[in-house]
Amino acid sequence: MSAIYLDNNATTRIAPEVLEEMMPYLSDMYGNPSSMHTFGGQLHRRIEEARAKVASLINAEPEEIIFTSCGTESDNTAIMSAVESLPRKKHVITTRVEHPAVLNFCQHLARKGYRVTYLPVNNQGQLDTNVLLKEIDEDTAVVSIMFANNETGVIFPVKEILEILKERGILFHTDAVQAVGKIPIDVKNLPVDMLTLSGHKIHAPKGVGALYVRKGTRFNPYIIGGHQEKGRRAGTENVASIIALGRASELAARNLSEEIKYLSALRDRLEDTLLKCCPDVRVNGDRNSRLPNTTNISFEYVEGEAILLRLNEYEICASSGSACTSGSLEPSHVLRAMGVPYTAVHGSIRFSLSRYNTEAEIDRVIEVMPLIIRELRLLSPYGREKIVCPPE
Ligand code: PLP
Secondary structure (H helix, E strand, O other), X not given: OOOEEOEOOOOOOOOHHHHHHHHHXXXXXXXXXXXXXXXXXXXXXXXXXXXXXXXXXXXXXXXXXXXXOOHHHHHHHHHHHHHHHOOOOOEEEEEOOOOHHHHHHHHHHHHOOOEEEEEOEOOOOOEOHHHHHHHOOOOEEEEEOXXXXXXXXXXXXXXXXXXXXXXXXXXXXXXXXXXEOOEOXXXXXXXXXXXXXXXXXXXXXXXXXXXXXXXOOOOOOOOOOOOOHXXXXXXXXXXXXXXXXXXXXXXXXXXXXXXXXXXXHHHHHHHXXXXXXXXXXXXOOOOOOEOOOEEEEEEOOOOHHHHXXXXXXXXXXXXXXXXXXXXXXXXXXHHHHOOOOHHHHHOEEEEEOOOOOOHHHHHHHHHHHHHHHHHHHHHOHHHHHHOOOOOO
């Protein structure tokens, strides 16, 4: 068995169909879509086809899709565009559990003099929309709240948020990088003003993303230069990756309901078995409102990094709730915002699945994980005292 890849919220494998479709545009078809000659100009049509496919995945209109270089660029662009559209308003609302693409951009705005409110979440990782209601004021320009959390998979109540913001003249952006292609999203039913998506989370390559901008929303480009993307995002198009994103969107839309069933069944089996086999284990995040592919599990009294290293020896890839930043173990800001106890934050592991995972792979993880936890706890002074090891 080759490596078991359960880190799909970090990035995904490029789907073979996607790779096949994009390859000619990395070799023979290398023209510039803005050229007058057919060699380049014909690519323009292919970009428009990809735009229609991406739009269709979220039930948008093709002209509402702007191609970007990644989810981060889309997030930065959306928030910057919103504050520039409403120059007299200086207040931005977001949450404490956003991805750094939003969180750090908001901190950047705070340094420039904007007032930023970071909404809390409860111990299930859920947002209380009443708190949002209390924080809104005349000065609020934009609310940016993620659709689903990358660490826990918790899905936010976007419909309720939109109800609150309705007719208040406040722009709403959602970072849907982890949600698009994993759960149904229909921007006609959920009238967000802007929505971010990213290619490498849906089996397209890294370095391509899109920003949905609702027709009629005031928009200010962030990258300024040539006339590409109708002047909304300058820079010669990443043709091959845009075509790949179109194909990946088409595949995601085609199999969405089957994939949701398949992935949630695999994920639940993994989660339920680990809860049964390993003592002192908890699931982080609201189990009733989660992405179908994600589980975030804390194994008390062991270090997440140690679990990852042991998993790595078995060629199992996952990620932990603490990121190794500049040599120090920084506990996850998401789990901390949820009030997860310190010992549980440090022992947290995120498993995130994709359509390419199999039952046999999950069986292997179920077999290996209790052994690793038992072994690590025997090494830990806390673990030795506190836990009853599962039978061998
Ligand atoms: N937003 C969320 C929720 C993410 O999970 C990520 C990537 O992990 C991003 C934004 C950034 O996307 P990209 O890597 O395409 O810049």
